[in-house]
Structure formats: structure tokens, C-alpha cells
Amino acid sequence: DPQAAVPAFDDAKWFKSMFDKVAAKHDVGKRLEHFLATGNLVSESGLDLQQTAGFTIVAERLNFWRYLSHYRSIHRGAFFAQLRTTTVRKLLPDAWGFLCPVHTPDGSPCGLLNHLTRVCFIPQASADRAELLAAVAPQ
Incomplete structure (x- = not known):
């Protein structure tokens, strides 16, 4: 019967049992605490990110x-530190006034931090x- 295989998302008992299975296998609180303490993600899949x-x-x-x-401070990411190109480190004209052109460290994080x-x-x-439209409206 194909209807028997379909999960009942509106069934609170089924939803609680599924949540308990996931929570028992993956302690989200512990992983979040580890992330905030070290800055490193713990994930089997990598979450489709360029860095972990x-x-x-x-x-x-x-x-x-x-x-x-x-x-x-704004860090562009550790992924860009391994790139051999310097284009990601350059301060583009649209960032002037927002990012300080002087306050960046020497060495490998130069231009990334x-x-x-x-x-x-x-x-x-x-x-x-309404305030935005009034601010840009011609006088």
C-alpha cells in the first residue's frame, strides 16, 4: 500500500519520534557550542560550503x-587565503567609504581581513x- 509509506507530518506522535531520532544522533547544541568556541564546523556533508x-x-x-x-572587522573567508590570485584582496571602488583601505594586517590575511x-x-x-521614496524623490 503506497499510502502506508507516506509520513504523516501532521501526526504529533510521528513527528516527535522522528525528532527524537535525529536529536539522539546529532547533538545540535554541542555542535553549535563547538562552532562558537573554535570557528570550525562539524558536519558529515560539509554543508556545501567552500570552507569548514x-x-x-x-x-x-x-x-x-x-x-x-x-x-x-570583516573576514572574506579562509578559502580565499589559499588562492594564488590577488583579485579577491583588492579594495574595489564600491567599497570606498565602507571599508578602511589602511586597516588590514600584513602577511597572508592582507586584503582578506x-x-x-x-x-x-x-x-x-x-x-x-515611504521615507525612502521621499528621500530619493525629485524636489
Whole structure:
């Protein structure tokens, strides 16, 4: 009977049993804790990502300003560090005013680890559509 093989997603008992099977095999909380602590993903499939390591930057506490600068940093990814081309490291014209052209480290992460400029602002909420239209409307 083909109907017997179809899972009943609206059946709470079946859904709970399937969730318990998955939760017993894969501890999501432990994997998330490992990811936040090390910056490395633990996955059998690789999740179709170009890299599985190097997702975090260790915040150095040399002084307060150095520590604070880590929260304005942008890392393009460890995948690009192995590339032999320099095009990913270049600061493109559309990034001027948003990314600092000077504040990038020497060595292998040069151009891959950038920082936001002092005046760059990241909004916390989206603007109202009427306000946007009024701002760009011809006077």
C-alpha cells in the first residue's frame, strides 16, 4: 500500500519520534557550542560550503581599542587565503567609504581581513518604504 509509506507530518506522535531520532544522533547544541568556541564546523556533508574552518577571529585583548576593533572587522573567508590570485584582496571602488583601505594586517590575511571605516554605519532595522521614496524623490 503506497499510502502506508507516506509520513504523516501532521501526526504529533510521528513527528516527535522522528525528532527524537535525529536529536539522539546529532547533538545540535554541542555542535553549535563547538562552532562558537573554535570557528570550525562539524558536519558529515560539509554543508556545501567552500570552507569548514576559520569562521571566527580571536579577539585580542592587547588594549581596549584593539579589542573593540575586532567587532568592526570583516573576514572574506579562509578559502580565499589559499588562492594564488590577488583579485579577491583588492579594495574595489564600491567599497570606498565602507571599508578602511589602511586597516588590514600584513602577511597572508592582507586584503582578506578588512575593517569598517569610522563613519560606516550598519542599520539595525530597515527603513520605512515611504521615507525612502521621499528621500530619493525629485524636489
